[in-house]
Amino acid sequence: MASSDPPEIPDYKTEFLQSCLSANVLTFGNFTLKSGRVSPYFFNAGLFHTGSLLRSISTAYAYSIIDFLSNTQSPPQDFDVLFGPAYKGIPLACATVSALTALAPARFSSLSYSFNRKEAKTHGEAGSIVGAPLRGKRVVIIDDVITAGTAMREAIGIIEAEGGVLVGVIVALDRMERMPGSGDGAADRGSAIGEIRKRYGVPVLSIVTLDDLVGLLRGKGDEGDLKRLEGYREKWLATD
Numbered sequence: 001m002a003s004s005d006p007p008e009i010p011d012y013k014t015e016f017l018q019s020c021l022s023a024n025v026l027t028f029g030n031f032t033l034k035s036g037r038v039s040p041y042f043f044n045a046g047l048f049h050t051g052s053l054l055r056s057i058s059t060a061y062a063y064s065i066i067d068f069l070s071n072t073q074s075p076p077q078d079f080d081v082l083f084g085p086a087y088k089g090i091p092l093a094c095a096t097v098s099a100l101t102a103l104a105p106a107r108f109s110s111l112s113y114s115f116n117r118k119e120a121k122t123h124g125e126a127g128s129i130v131g132a133p134l135r136g137k138r139v140v141i142i143d144d145v146i147t148a149g150t151a152m153r154e155a156i157g158i159i160e161a162e163g164g165v166l167v168g169v170i171v172a173l174d175r176m177e178r179m180p181g182s183g184d185g186a187a188d189r190g191s192a193i194g195e196i197r198k199r200y201g202v203p204v205l206s207i208v209t210l211d212d213l214v215g216l217l218r219g220k221g222d223e224g225d226l227k228r229l230e231g232y233r234e235k236w237l238a239t240d
């Protein structure tokens with residue numbers, strides 16, 4: 001491999017990126033993000049809505065978790081609950097618990113899922129948590145992306161309020177960008193992912209990164225999209 005070539009990535013990551021592109025989960029244009037930042041690309045996990053696409057994304061999350069656990073000695077070696085923040089995290093948590101159990105039943109068949117309601121229910125079982133109760137449980141959060149970290153901070157707050165212990169986070173795509181906020185222009189600004197790692201001392205995994213996407217698009221994707229993506233990465237690339 002020539003030194004200028006992008007590093008090789010495992011097959012499951014390439015297949016995952018290809019399925020994102022063919023299902024338009026990854027699209028190119030002008031998108032206003034939750035934080036207000038305008039991005040030339042967007043990851044819409046809601047489009048993984050068929051059985052085979054859901055299976056593809058959940059298997060990719062499951063491989064990433066198993067890869068991580070088999071290559072590290074540091075905690076967490078085990079966790080009890082996969083928590084998917086409403087709304088897009090919900091099917092991701094359910095499907096990934098199922099994928100982990102299918103791939104490694106001895107290890108994961110008693111893993112649970114859990115998610116929050118955006119509005120608390122006041123009748124029937126009431127409350128805002130659906131699935132496994134979190135009290136005393138080791139919890140991993142699963143979501144699609146983290147940009148400013150607002151959704152993730154909210155999810156961590158819910159887990160803490162319910163008495164759970166955060167032991168890890170996994171997202172599909174690491175956008176590798178600086179946290180939007182007051183210091184947008186500052187060269188030393190880190191990512192929301194980096195902040196979570198530092199603040200909570202937990203691993204934050206991703207199936208793929210923006211670098212993986214750029215590597216795949218080089219020579220294959222639309223030249224204009226690739227240029228805009230590279231320009232955006234150069235402008236907002238995080239320092240951590």
Ligand SMILES: O=P(O)(O)OC[C@H]1O[C@H](OP(=O)(O)OP(=O)(O)O)[C@H](O)[C@@H]1O
Binds near residue numbers: 034035144145146148
């Ligand atoms: O890091 P942030 O700046 O918070 O942005 C990322 C979050 O934004 C989107 O969710 P959103 O809150 O739009 O809700 P949804 O899942 O209901 O679409 C996305 O699914 C992430 O959870």
Ligand SMILES: O=C(O)c1cc(=O)[nH]c(=O)[nH]1
Binds near residue numbers: 032034147
């Ligand atoms: O930052 C966001 O709001 C965001 C980015 C992205 O790629 N996908 C998404 O659902 N939200």
